[in-house]
Amino acid sequence: MEAPEGFRRALEAQSLGKLRIRWSKALSEWQIEERVAKPQTPTKFVSEFDDRTIRFRDGFALLLRIRPGDRMPCKRCKRTVKLAVGEFRESTCGVCGERTKAVYFPLSDMLLEYIRGLDPQRGGYARLQADLNYADGHEKREAAKFRDEIQHGVREEFHYLTGAPRVGYTKDVTWPL
Numbered sequence: 001m002e003a004p005e006g007f008r009r010a011l012e013a014q015s016l017g018k019l020r021i022r023w024s025k026a027l028s029e030w031q032i033e034e035r036v037a038k039p040q041t042p043t044k045f046v047s048e049f050d051d052r053t054i055r056f057r058d059g060f061a062l063l064l065r066i067r068p069g070d071r072m073p074c075k076r077c078k079r080t081v082k083l084a085v086g087e088f089r090e091s092t093c094g095v096c097g098e099r100t101k102a103v104y105f106p107l108s109d110m111l112l113e114y115i116r117g118l119d120p121q122r123g124g125y126a127r128l129q130a131d132l133n134y135a136d137g138h139e140k141r142e143a144a145k146f147r148d149e150i151q152h153g154v155r156e157e158f159h160y161l162t163g164a165p166r167v168g169y170t171k172d173v174t175w176p177l
């Protein structure tokens with residue numbers, strides 16, 4: 001499944017080509033991913049249901065998971081849970097009280113705006129842009145720090161893929177990082 005072309009283009013433009021949206025066949029949801037590394041060559045077969053290996057192969061990291069509708073089964077009791085719509089907050093199962101961080105966001109300007117709002121927290125795009133264009137000493141340090149951060153993320157992914165997951169592995173979460 002492909003996201004609407006207008007949304008894909010706007011996402012790519014506003015993120016300077018660093019973000020993409022991809023349909024996860026494994027989880028039946030949208031995943032917004034951030035380019036963090038050069039594409040890799042996995043040594044094993046890449047299943048179209050293996051999101052982590054797909055990301056690793058393409059050099060992307062998970063940024064956000066977006067459910068395609070506003071309801072999903074509770075992961076504990078399997079009853080239907082109504083998800084938060086258009087905002088990032090937890091939803092609670094009305095039957096068993098299980099909390100979930102999955103959200104429903106229409107693929108809209110509102111979501112694009114939310115993603116822009118991540119910039120100040122993460123500082124990623126600004127640093128990348130500074131790195132690409134020009135840099136005085138301070139900007140350069142910031143860019144280097146960011147590169148270290150993403151390389152760390154890629155290493156974590158690598159450890160996962162090579163069968164040596166670390167305790168506390170938290171890359172694949174249902175929440176804006």
Ligand SMILES: [Zn+2]
Pocket residue numbers: 074075076077078079093094095096097098
């Ligand atoms: Zn429940």
